[in-house]
Amino acid sequence: MKKVLFLVFFVPIMVFSQTSYEKAEKLFLQEKYTLAKPLFENALKESPNNLKTIEYLGDIASHNNDWEKAADYYERLKTLKPTEANYYFKYGGALGMRAQTGGKWVAIRLVGTIKDSLEKAIQLDPNHIQARWGLIEYYLQLPGFIGGSEKKAQNYSNQLLKISPVDGYLSKARIDEYFKRYKNAEKNYIKAIEVGGSKLTYERLAKLYNEKLLQPDKAVKVLESYQAKNKK
The missing domain is CATH 1.25.40 (Serine Threonine Protein Phosphatase 5, Tetratricopeptide repeat)
Structure with a gap:
């Protein structure tokens, strides 16, 4: 009897959760981020370490230019799965945008972490194209006195020439x-x-x-x- 009651009450919850998540994914793919966000947030409460849910929320924050929140989500991803190159790329990219919009002191504070994250993405995936694009922008935008360099930007451009x-x-x-x-x-x-x-x-x-x-x-x-x- 207890087993029957368990199935009666638990199975509908699983079905609802799955349907809600699929709806959120569909809304995300339709670029309806405002509608998708609360559904993903609810899904994350039920499964706090679900990588895909965290990534979706990070991507939504990025689309909304909320770079601090995006970086928080991407940092969680690379902590949960430190072997995934794309998580480091997204984390470095979000920090890069934070640096651009947060003023000089924010930029100076984040410079090292941005570089390390993008380089880590390449270390994990030697053919990572976007991370090299990120490092090209990094070395172009960075003032020379804290490491900006056309030569280093050209180095990553030359690497891209071989890969793509x-x-x-x-x-x-x-x-x-x-x-x-x-x-x-x-x-x-x-x-x-x-x-x-x-x-x-x-x-x-x-x-x-x-x-x-x-x-x-x-x-x-x-x-x-x-x-x-x-x-x-």
Whole structure:
């Protein structure tokens, strides 16, 4: 009798919980983060160490630009599973955004942890592309007197060139843009188009023409070229 009562009361709770979680995932994928958040928070109360739930909540905080909260969630992830490269990448990325928006003293305090987290992601996954992008931005944005370096940014760009040529050329163009070497950036974006041909590569070149080289006609032609190439 006790076993029957256990099944009667416990099984519906399990079904409800699963359905609620699936609803939260669906809302998240639909980018309805405000609706998904309380459902994931309830799920986390029931299962405090569920990695996927914590990651979803961290991603929602990131979408909301709540970088401190996002970093807290991602730190929990890397503590629970210290062998997962992506958790270190997300943690370092969230701290990087905190540093950008929190002022000089916050940035100085976080600099070492950001670098260590992104490097750890690469150590765990030698082919981690996004962590290298993060380190490129890190070395570009950081003032020279606390470690900023184009040479180090170029080093990670060269690594990307070997792992993913399109990311390599895009990152080199990004570095050129940062230092206002716009003609060099143009050449690297063109190489990225030749290697990858994705919509992003065309958009980056068009943006360069439109915003930096002040050649809107060329920007239009680049986008028209992509559309013509991808007509069904």
